[in-house]
Amino acid sequence: MSAKRKAVEKDMTPVTMEPTTRRSSRKALAVKRLQYSPEPEVQKKKMKTKVLKEEDVENNDVEHAADGHGGLSAYELERLENIRQNQAFLSSINLYQATEEFKQLTRPKPSQRGLMRSQAAVKEVLPPRKSLRLQNKEAEILTLPPEPRGTLITTEYISVKKPSGPLPMNPVNMEEGSKLPAQLVELCSEHSTEEKKMELGLKGYRSALQSMKIAEDKVAKVVKDRIFSAAFHPCTSSLLMAAGDKFGKVGLWKLAGDWGDDGVLLFAPHSRPVSCMAFSTAHPSQLLSLSYDGSLRCMDVEKAVFDDVYDIEDGLKTFDFLSPDCSTLVVGNWFGEVAVVDRRTPGNSHESLHSMDPKTLRCVSVHPLQRQYFAVAESRVVSIYDSRCLKKTNSPAVSQLHGHSLSISSAYFSPCTGNRVLTTCMDNHIRIYDTSAMTTKSPLLTSIRHDMHTGRWLSKLSAVWDPKQEDCFVVGSMMRPRRVQVFHVSGQSQHTFMDSENLSTVLSVTAFHPTANALLGGNASGRLHVFSS
DSSP, X not given: OOHHHHHHHHHHSOOOOOOOOOOOHHHHSOOOOOTTSOOHHHHHHHHHHOXXXXXXXXXXXXXXXXXXOTTOOHHHHHHHHHHHHHHHHHHHHTHHXXXXXXXXXXXXXXXXXXXXXXXXXXXXXXXXXXXXTTTTOOOOOOOOOOOOOSOOOOSTTSOOOOOSSOEEOOOTTSOTTOOOOHHHHHHHTOOOSSOOOOOOOHHHHHHHHHTOBOOGGGEEEXXXXXXXXXXXXXXXXXXXXXXXXXXXXXXXXXXXXXXTBTTEEEEOOOSSOEEEEEEOSSOTTEEEEEETTSEEEEEETTTTXXXXXXXXXXOEEEEEESSTTSOEEEEEETTSEEEEEETTSSSSOOSEEEEOOSSOOOEEEEOSSSTTEEEEEOSSOEEEEEGGGOOSSSOOOSEEEOOOSSOEEEEEEOSSSOOEEEEEETTTEEEEEEOSSOOSBOOEEEEEEOOOOOOTTSOOOOOEEOTTOTTEEEEEOOOSSOOEEEEETTSOEEEEEOOTTTXXXXXXXXXXXXXXXEEXXXXXXXXXXXXXX
């Protein structure tokens, strides 16, 4: 037998075990405690009083490990050293303080420039109410006051319509009797020194858009409430803007101005939402504004008055200039009627009134070259009419734009040629139609999906053309982070304006400057945001 085999058999031979009494394993094995563990009595007392936190145990481990190994393995010692280093690092960087500062950075505060917030009235402190029953007193017998007769207006949100006739331009955010700044009169009288820029190629246009930035001083509160309309003054030496809000206020803001509140002057020519406004291209010192309260007024800075242009009982919605000298206008109301108004005629009435869609009418737009044509956004179709062929009812449409499944928010001719019409619809689509041939049914060129569900607290989104570019337009967005988007008529995105520090709200109202590289956006709190080169 080999030596190897003998060794294997020796290993396999069972070892005889001496008989032993079976004992409990709990008694057989002694309790093994670490060297740094507290005495049993002390540990029992601590367990009764409190439960040690995990970090306390770890700190205890680290402290005792520093005195000696304490029977710990190399892995446990390395773990405790890592814990100690991590705690020291977190203490050195002030983790909680940094977290709070980061939260403040991620929630930027709205701009405090522009109109100051009105201080809330101090509430009268009334004595505490006490129960008459607990005081053993008889209850007082109260009688209800008589019901008021007629209409009683008690809320600040319902205001009386302004009287007809010219109204003085008295800024409500300045002392009573204050005159308009002389610099404002000079600026509003300034004609654009730059001729209309040549249309850029898409590459050059995108480069111009990328050069436009926003900063903290380019955001200001111009009106007190939600912005419904806004416009750029055509001057180029400075950026002068106007905005109209929900309760009939009109604000003027000169970027980096030193009058009023950070260059803001506020006026109150209307009593309800100012849904449409535009500066006169023939007379730059004039701003025409239209309100739901049925008034259309002309702010003349040189005369320092709001002249009464057109007035009905209620429900004006939109207007556009029908003649190049801005003396004739086409005005639409909520009741599906279009009025032709001549400002040269004495009085504040219309020359003619024409019924279109009896349901609704939301926008009118005049052809830039063939000014006899104007587009009307009716309930679910856009109709193009000839002002020379209008009738009181059932006027024939030169062309119609079909394909909308819900109500249409706006419809605008392209600014240079009028060969395109841009529509915004509540079915979440922006559409571009070909109107170069003025056929009975204008063909659809492009349809772009865009979220239009703004809710009741935001103004409706409307895509508007860049007046310097025939084939590009801008629109606000509901996407997060907040942004403003510029598209080509083909549907391709040209640029997205974003800024995490100075743009954190939806800019429902947007407009490009007619000659300069500047874009404005208005939000629901009355603030204007400006992107400029």
